[in-house]
Amino acid sequence: MYKEEFDDLEKFEREDTKHKLPLGWLILYIGLIIFGIFYTYMYTPAFTGWTQSKAIEETLNK
């Protein structure tokens, strides 16, 4: 058993940049959400009629 100093949580996070979100990262974040919606729409049979088996057929018939 040891006596300890408490952790000072204020030293764990920077004050001046506490609420910052790097722009490049934010673009990536939003971009991937938009792409995810687009991708899900494009490759879901109920929305566009695309199916994996049709895609394979097309590849084999090339």
Add this chain to the structure above:
Amino acid sequence: MNDYRYDYETVKGFILSAIFWGVIGLVAGLWISAQMWDASLNIPPYFNFGRLRTFHTNVLAYGLGIGAEFGVFYYLVIRLTKRPLLFPKLARFHLWLFNVGIAIAGVTLLLGWNQSLEYAEFEWPIDIAIVILWVIFAINILGTIIKRKEEQMYISLWYIIATIITVAILYIVNNLSIPAGLDKSYHLYAGVNSANVEWWYGHNAVGFLFTTPILAMFYYFLPKSTGLPIYSHRLSIISFWSLIFAYLWTGAHHLVYTPLPDWIQTLGIAFTLFLIAPSWGSVVNGYFTVESDWSVMKNNYLTKFFIAGITFYGLQTIQGPSQGIRVISSLIHYTDWVPGHVHMGTMGWVTMTICASVYYIIPHIYKTEIYSIKLANAHFWLVLIGQLAFSITMWITGVQQGAMWKMTNPDGTLKYTFMEGLLRNYPYWELRTLAGIVFVIGMLLFIYNVMMTIKKGKAELETKLQAASATA
């Protein structure tokens, strides 16, 4: 100074147990890697590749990985909540149950008890023991957090809570089965449903045993050891919630080009690609934290581990989603690139972060300095080289396997026989074993360093006590 004392005995116990299981798991890993290129190293029936491979994954994931996580969590939670553990005796019982459980579980795997579910091979009696163990852990940690004396919940606590809750749900749902004797059971789900539930579990086992707990360590020990505060609280919180939300949807990328409905596969792939963002949130946060003073890379030997670790995490989270998309999955699924990918995570990100956390904790608990920074640096470079060599050899042979399997003659027959493909793998499999040996030597240096630090700490305490009694 606070008015009470922290109890670190359970923390020590878990860290030493994790090291013990780590050695056994690493030996098993080297052994199976050698079995790949020399079949005579199989010793039937208990030490065949099939049994040793599951033994290796489970002993390292659960023995080393979770063992260390238990220890580090018990250390972190009392410090972040500013109160002693709610049930210290229960934690001690947890330690004993954990070790007995891993020993029995390992033996049952070698005996051939196997549910044939990836990362969930243990048969139902072991599963029940694991659930009991996890509930004990959850009561202690969550109870301590609820009764905390520090109002603010630091980001590490969020990651710890996510780990506890998610693993409990995943483990119970995927391991529901109908027993057929002590050593045999049948999965509650059939066919595609079984596969879907299994990979929902399997992928999230990686997410909530190899990602969230390790991030909890990263977010605590990086500022603690470098003295540099985390760059952005908002970034860490947004990354946290998006990570745990998105992770749960991604399991289907393990089942691309299977009878699983197309829409589930598509949804899984979309979420998998999105997962790059929250993962890189932590990567960016780590880099920007150290950016305020890069000299810590030179002056503080632990920073290297954390920054290399988070770099590997970043690489993993690009590599994984890439492997998940249909076109790449069709080339590399079932090839050696998959273990190559997994090991970059486990040998790079997970091991480096755990080792650095242990390097921080052990001297701190024993009120001493690390035995040798030189040895720790040697450990770092050996682990780095071993891990990179492992992954790169597996990338090459994996892509080669995928390409050879896909090639057809004009009449549609396969261009290469199984044997032709197999022979091409041998040089890479041999190199992989060599890489593994380099990695293990690094890990042995780590263990030696930790043991000597403990010895040093005890000796210093002894000297202090003697001096105190002499002056009394």
